[in-house]
Amino acid sequence: MSGHAGLRYAFARVHHGETEMVSHLEHLAAKHRADHEIYFVALDMAEWSRTNLRQSAQVAADHDIGLSQRSPGPGPLDRLQEGMSTLLGRRPEPGLLLLEDLRDAYLRASQTSLAWEMLAQHAQAAHDTDILELAGRCHPQNLRQIRWCNTMLKTLAPQTLTSL
Amino acid sequence: MVHGATDRLIDPWGARTPYGPGDTWPARVDECYADGIEPTQAQRWVQTASLLHSNGDAMDIAVADGQIVGVRGRAEDRVNRGRLDIKDLFAWQANNATDRLTQPLLRRDGELVPVNWDTAMAAVVGRSRQLLDSDGPGAIAFYTTGQLFAEEYYTLATIARAGIGTNHLDGNTRLCTATAGEALKETFGSDGQPASYTDVDFADVIALFGHNVAETQPVLWMRILDRLAGPEPPRLLVVDPRRTAVAAKATVHLAPRPGTNLAVMNALLHEVIAHKWVDQSWVDEHTVGFDELQQRVADCTPEWAAEICDLDADDIRAAAALVGSAERLLATVLQGFYQSHQATAAAVQVNNLVLLRGMLGRPGCGVLQMNGQPTAENTRECGANGDLPGFRNWENTEHIAQLAKVWNVEPLQIPHYTPPTHAMQIFRYAEQGSVKFLWISGTNPAVSLPELSRIRSILAKVGLFVVVQDIFLSETAQLADVVLPAATWGENTGVFTNADRTVHLSEQAVEPPGAARSDLNIFLEYAAAMRLTDKDGEPLIKWTDPESAFEAWKQCSAGRPCDYSGLSYALLREHGGIQWPVTADAPVGTERLYSDGHFWAAPDVCESYGRDLATGASVEETEYRALNPNGKAILKAAEFVPLHEDVSDEYPMQLITGRTIFHFHTRTKTGRTPQLRAAAPDVWAELSPIDAARLEVSEGDLIDVESPRGAIRAAVRLTESRPGVVFVPFHYGYWDVARSGPEAGQPGRAANELTITDWDPVSKQPIFKTSVCRVSRVPGSEDVPGAADELLAAADETTAADQRYGAADEMSQR
Numbered sequence: 006m007s008g009h010a011g012l013r014y015a016f017a018r019v020h021h022g023e024t025e026m027v028s029h030l031e032h033l034a035a036k037h038r039a040d041h042e043i044y045f046v047a048l049d050m051a052e053w054s055r056t057n058l059r060q061s062a063q064v065a066a067d068h069d070i071g072l073s074q075r076s077p078g079p080g081p082l083d084r085l086q087e088g089m090s091t092l093l094g095r096r097p098e099p100g101l102l103l104l105e106d107l108r109d110a111y112l113r114a115s116q117t118s119l120a121w122e123m124l125a126q127h128a129q130a131a132h133d134t135d136i137l138e139l140a141g142r143c144h145p146q147n148l149r150q151i152r153w154c155n156t157m158l159k160t161l162a163p164q165t166l167t168s169l
Numbered sequence: 170m171v172h173g174a175t176d177r178l179i180d181p182w183g184a185r186t187p188y189g190p191g192d193t194w195p196a197r198v199d200e201c202y203a204d205g206i207e208p209t210q211a212q213r214w215v216q217t218a219s220l221l222h223s224n225g226d227a228m229d230i231a232v233a234d235g236q237i238v239g240v241r242g243r244a245e246d247r248v249n250r251g252r253l254d255i256k257d258l259f260a261w262q263a264n265n266a267t268d269r270l271t272q273p274l275l276r277r278d279g280e281l282v283p284v285n286w287d288t289a290m291a292a293v294v295g296r297s298r299q300l301l302d303s304d305g306p307g308a309i310a311f312y313t314t315g316q317l318f319a320e321e322y323y324t325l326a327t328i329a330r331a332g333i334g335t336n337h338l339d340g341n342t343r344l345c346t347a348t349a350g351e352a353l354k355e356t357f358g359s360d361g362q363p364a365s366y367t368d369v370d371f372a373d374v375i376a377l378f379g380h381n382v383a384e385t386q387p388v389l390w391m392r393i394l395d396r397l398a399g400p401e402p403p404r405l406l407v408v409d410p411r412r413t414a415v416a417a418k419a420t421v422h423l424a425p426r427p428g429t430n431l432a433v434m435n436a437l438l439h440e441v442i443a444h445k446w447v448d449q450s451w452v453d454e455h456t457v458g459f460d461e462l463q464q465r466v467a468d469c470t471p472e473w474a475a476e477i478c479d480l481d482a483d484d485i486r487a488a489a490a491l492v493g494s495a496e497r498l499l500a501t502v503l504q505g506f507y508q509s510h511q512a513t514a515a516a517v518q519v520n521n522l523v524l525l526r527g528m529l530g531r532p533g534c535g536v537l538q539m540n541g542q543p544t545a546e547n548t549r550e551c552g553a554n555g556d557l558p559g560f561r562n563w564e565n566t567e568h569i570a571q572l573a574k575v576w577n578v579e580p581l582q583i584p585h586y587t588p589p590t591h592a593m594q595i596f597r598y599a600e601q602g603s604v605k606f607l608w609i610s611g612t613n614p615a616v617s618l619p620e621l622s623r624i625r626s627i628l629a630k631v632g633l634f635v636v637v638q639d640i641f642l643s644e645t646a647q648l649a650d651v652v653l654p655a656a657t658w659g660e661n662t663g664v665f666t667n668a669d670r671t672v673h674l675s676e677q678a679v680e681p682p683g684a685a686r687s688d689l690n691i692f693l694e695y696a697a698a699m700r701l702t703d704k705d706g707e708p709l710i711k712w713t714d715p716e717s718a719f720e721a722w723k724q725c726s727a728g729r730p731c732d733y734s735g736l737s738y739a740l741l742r743e744h745g746g747i748q749w750p751v752t753a754d755a756p757v758g759t760e761r762l763y764s765d766g767h768f769w770a771a772p773d774v775c776e777s778y779g780r781d782l783a784t785g786a787s788v789e790e791t792e793y794r795a796l797n798p799n800g801k802a803i804l805k806a807a808e809f810v811p812l813h814e815d816v817s818d819e820y821p822m823q824l825i826t827g828r829t830i831f832h833f834h835t836r837t838k839t840g841r842t843p844q845l846r847a848a849a850p851d852v853w854a855e856l857s858p859i860d861a862a863r864l865e866v867s868e869g870d871l872i873d874v875e876s877p878r879g880a881i882r883a884a885v886r887l888t889e890s891r892p893g894v895v896f897v898p899f900h901y902g903y904w905d906v907a908r909s910g911p912e913a914g915q916p917g918r919a920a921n922e923l924t925i926t927d928w929d930p931v932s933k934q935p936i937f938k939t940s941v942c943r944v945s946r947v948p949g950s951e952d953v954p955g956a957a958d959e960l961l962a963a964a965d966e967t968t969a970a971d972q973r974y975g976a977a978d979e980m981s982q983r
Contacts, residue, residue: 040597041926042933045813046784100601152786159787160587160594163336167307168603 008131009068015124016065020072022117023061026054026150029113033106040103046153047110053146064139100165104158111154118147170843173239174201174258178848181255181830182383182391187399191371191532194392198251201258202231202239211238215678216742218248218665220316220658221256221833223346223540224386225667227746228253230261230659230678237261237659237679246745248366248671254387256833259845261659263838264679270640270654271683281642281652286684286694292651293608294698296634300606301333306584310337310595310604313553314611315345315542318663318675320718321688322544322551323725324710325610326558328692331576332701332709336584337604339555340548341612343592344935346540348507350549350556351932352516353538354777355805356524358770358797360549360560361730363523363762364499364535365748366669369393369403371533374495376406378519379430379505380539383414384830386668390415406491408433409505410825411855411896412889421488424891425478427823428510428812428939433485434518435809436474439466440489441525448527455766456524457797458804465806477809497533498526504541504827509938513931514782514807521804530764537669541828544665550731551722555589555933558722559729560769560776563588564790567773575725577703588787591933592618593926600627608636610688611655615644616835616902619924619935620878622911638691641837644902655688656681657838662715663689664741670748670759672733674741689715730762730769730776763802771800782807785930812939814925816893820941822860823894824876826920827938832900840905852901852918854883856944859892861885864944871947876940879911879922882947895942897923 030051037043062072121144128136177183177199186195202208211231219226227246231239240261244251273289274281300308311329313322322340329338350360357363369375369392383390396403397418407419408430416422425433441447442463452459471482471489492498500523506515520536528534540546545554552558561568563585573580590598596618598604607628618624628635628648637649640657660681666672681687686694693710701709712718716738727734735751748758769775778793780786782805788796797803816823831849832839839845854874856866866872870885874895883897890896897920903910911917925940 039600041593042785042928042930045927046930048813049810050784100603149781149784149786152781153784156784156786163586164307164590164598164603167305 008127012068012127012131013070015120015127016061016070016072018120019061019117019124020058020065022113022120023054023058023147025113026117026147027051027058029110030054030150033110036106037099037103039099043103043157050150050153053150057143057146060139060143064135067135100161101169104162104165107154107158107161111151111158114147114150114154118144118151121147170204171201171259171262172204174199174255175844177255177258178844181387182394183252185398186395188370188395189400190373192399194250194370194395196244196250198242198244199253199258200239200241206231206233206238208239208241213678214241215659215676216243217659217675217678218543218667218673218746219254219257220543221260221839222254222386223542223545223668224248224254224388225543225665225669225671225673225746226253226257226388227673228257232678235679237264243745248667248669248746249388252388252391255830256839256845260833260838260842262843263841264657264659266641266841268641268841269682269685270642270646270652271685272654273684274649274652276650281647281649286686289651289653290694290698293636293695296606297333297699304605306333306335307337307603308605309333309335310590310599310607311335312592312595312607312609312612312614313338313340313548315340315342315540315545315548316611317544317688318661318665318715319544319547319551319722320663320715321692322547322553323558323722324689324692324696324712324718326552327576327710328696328701330552330557330583331572331578332696332699334582334584336587337590337595337598338553339590339592339595340545340553341592341614341617342540342542342545342548342554343933344617345504345507345542346545346549347555347591347934348512348516348929348932349502349538349540350554351513352502352520355513355517355779355782355931356520356803357763357768358775358777358800358803359730359768360556360776361762361769362537362546362668362670363529364537364669365760366392367760368499368533368535369396372403372497372499373401373533374406374491374498375403376492376498376500377415378408378500378502379507379509380501380503381409381411381413381415381505381827382501382503385503385541385828386539387830404491406488408488410891410894421484421491423480423484423488425480426891427825427894429478429809430506430509430515431511431518431807432469432474432477432809433480434515434522435466435469436471436485437489437492438462438518438521438525439469440471440486441493441522442466444489444493446493447525451527452525452804456802456804458806462521462804462806465808492522492526495526495528497531498523498528499533499535499537501537501539503539505938507932507934508936510812510936511807511810512929512934512936517782517805517807524802524804530761530766535761539668543667546666546668546670550666550726555591556776557585557589559726560731561729562776562778564778565773572725576709577705577707578709579704593928593933593935596624596627599630599633602632605632606634606636608638609645609649610638613639613643613645613835613837613902615648616919616921617899619921619937620926621919621921622879623926625912638688639837640685641841642904643835643837644904653691654683654685655691656685660685661687661689664719666749671746672736672741672749672751673746674738689718768800768802770797770802772798774800779803779805780931782931783810813927814939814941816941820876820943821893822942822944824874824923824940824942825894825896825938826899826924827896829898829900832898834900835902836900840900852881852883852898852920853886854944855886855888855890855896857890857892857894858887860944861887864946866946873916873945873947874923874942875945876923876925876942878925880917881920881922882916882918895944899937
């Protein structure tokens with residue numbers, strides 16, 4: 006089938022992007038346990054990426070494309086990190102680390118967003134309503150992750166940077 | 170010690186004065202005087218309103234020989250028609266408590282020692298100046314209250330935002346009213362209470378969401394009780410995990426699992442849409458967002474919610490039918506929603522319910538997003554709570570220009586690069602060390618914030634200079650570097666605004682004790698000593714007393730939703746309570762907002778472009794302009810997100826904290842009022858009989874309640890609450906007990922030893938109603954001397970009070 010390699014490429018990009026989002030958001034949470042809003046919201050949003058992974062794997066399978074349905078879980082390192090960050094999080098340096106990590110999350114989420122764009126554009130051109138519907142469901146969640154990273158960075162940057 | 174109201178300790182809501190729909194609520198004058206004083210002996214009567222909740226009950230203070238000798242409700246006032254809450258009847262006595270702070274204290278060699286005002290103020294100003302020079306304005310933060318006057322908040326906001334130029338000013342209103350303000354902004358574009366207390370007079374259905382009005386606003390509950398006792402009574406829907414006095418009167422009571430309010434609301438909206446109870450033409454004309462809301466709740470069936478909330482689907486259907494069939498629906502919301510998981514998202518769905526039904530701006534119809542404190546509304550209006558004065562939008566450069574003009578400063582002087590910093594973030598910055606100066610006025614975070622071990626460690630931090638301005642040496646003041654003695658209600662003058670926008674003037678009746686000064690005078694003196702100036706080098710603060718401060722605030726409010734420009738002290742003296750906006754067009758106030766279906770939601774006038782209801786991410790201005798170009802009300806949908814901390818084998822129960830009828834906050838006044846103290850002298854924990862049987866504890870037994878954060882010891886009270894849920898009142902701290910809590914290796918007493926540090930990402934209101942805990946009986950507690958005796962004695966008394974109050978409730982039902 007013509008275009009199947011392109012579809013495989015787009016799905017692979019989405020899968021890679023969302024897999025990274027799960028692990029990055031969970032890592033962000035673990036590392037910044039003492040910044041409570043970051044911790045809880047990052048974990049809530051990691052769940053959205055898990056859902057996106059599950060749903061995209063299903064639709065990909067319908068198109069004979071195998072994506073691993075196993076979504077990453079928090080590793081032992083994250084748990085260790087969580088304990089460390091609670092202990093260390095009450096010092097000033099983590100403020101700058103948090104800005105770095107939010108910046109990184111924003112960039113990863115943006116890459117994932119571009120992957121969803123490519124998948125949706127492929128679906129438009131190929132008249133594939135299943136994939137269009139998938140992108141319509143999942144891409145907005147990814148965009149919300151981007152907006153959150155931007156909001157938190159904007160909120161925390163002035164105090165963090167002027168106090169260094 | 171007092172006379173005139175002691176029967177109210179037995180029946181807190183007093184005798185019924187029944188009335189029917191559309192009738193005027195009959196007057197009933199409540200009063201209480203010092204022993205040996207009759208009303209005729211008062212030399213002066215001084216006008217004010219209630220201080221120990223948000224209801225704004227108008228009253229007069231009786232003065233004799235320079236002392237407060239009693240209080241009497243004002244029969245002519247629209248809010249209370251003469252009635253007073255039990256706390257207001259008695260707590261004026263606390264003004265004269267022997268341990269009032271009467272002179273400034275300064276920490277020297279680790280001890281707080283008395284000093285004069287010049288020395289104390291020099292320490293505060295010296296540290297402020299030094300930090301401004303070395304670190305900049307971001308090192309300075311202010312944490313205020315919901316109990317000062319508008320004039321004081323406006324002065325503080327001007328000092329912080331235009332003088333110091335810090336973004337770090339918030340109130341303890343963050344704990345009580347932040348979600349109310351945020352939910353109104355999300356739906357109506359701007360803060361502003363839509364409905365009026367008079368809607369109780371007309372409603373045929375009153376739906377109370379997480380609002381234990383009987384204990385939080387007892388006089389409003391009297392109004393509802395009087396409707397219930399009259400012809401054609403309203404039907405009540407109550408959503409509350411506890412079987413409160415309000416729930417006992419409900420037609421339908423839903424007791425969902427704590428933390429699942431949004432699921433309840435989405436199911437109610439699902440039913441309202443599915444049964445076509447929507448006023449479609451009103452919705453089409455006045456709102457945006459219907460299609461998205463419809464789609465979002467399409468799968469939220471009663472069965473779906475029943476599973477999440479542990480409810481019966483038929484009860485959810487009955488609740489939906491009740492609100493769906495109402496002809497005049499009044500909805501109210503309070504802490505059961507605001508201090509719970511997904512607070513703003515759930516409170517917004519109550520707005521949506523009212524909008525879908527087209528129940529707004531007419532008698533008996535509307536929504537009351539409540540608050541808990543007497544002047545919380547003013548904190549919001551005056552910009553002392555994490556908003557800008559006059560409900561201005563920090564992202565709107567024209568709004569900043571207006572403020573800059575009012576204050577005569579450069580726009581850049583006013584921080585508007587991020588939302589004003591919320592309280593929990595201020596404490597986080599203090600924890601990290603970037604905030605080095607924290608001025609706390611009229612609030613007691615060492616008892617009222619979540620996870621107290623953490624808060625104590627922040628307040629005690631080396632390198633954080635803590636100023637506490639209060640009337641007693643609270644748990645927080647004990648950790649301060651400087652303590653400033655303040656005047657309180659009856660000792661100073663100002664206006665305050667209740668939860669239905671009613672403004673009252675509260676006048677000075679007596680002199681403050683010793684060297685104590687009004688909060689306004691303290692702020693004015695600080696501004697002068699700091700030499701804060703405008704852009705022309707003139708003093709920034711151009712007012713000198715309460716009335717000139719009020720005139721300045723009027724100018725700042727003009728043209729905004731909370732427009733005070735038509736008010737004056739003279740008008741308030743003459744007329745009593747008046748609801749804002751008060752303008753040339755509405756000279757005696759405005760009963761209901763949005764009667765004409767127009768909102769303060771157009772992109773150029775709105776207070777906020779909104780936030781993502783799950784993450785708190787800001788909606789950009791361009792998005793908002795596209796979504797809502799014509800300034801309609803916004804139907805904003807939200808998905809249910811599972812609880813952040815849920816029960817486990819280790820912590821199998823849920824903890825909720827809350828307010829009870831005999832006390833206010835951390836009991837700084839009510840704990841020093843003999844009658845109120847005796848009615849509820851020590852902390853208790855409410856358990857359902859099912860849990861009590863499983864744990865083998867009975868009424869009065871001592872239990873340890875433990876969470877991942879800490880532990881407290883409390884006496885058991887058995888109540889008909891949801892099994893699996895423990896309720897602990899949040900009033901109790903350590904100032905009045907010999908044992909001084911966890912820091913001294915003693916059992917904890919403050920509910921916030923247990924609570925989780927987590928907040929709603931939209932309103933930033935901490936979550937006090939979904940911590941987990943475990944409960945165990947204190948083995949051999951009857952053998953423990955001292956503390957246990959005290960607790961057991963307390964339990965006996967409180968149980969007795971509880972039984973009396975239960976009996977009164979039964980009587981009122983007959």
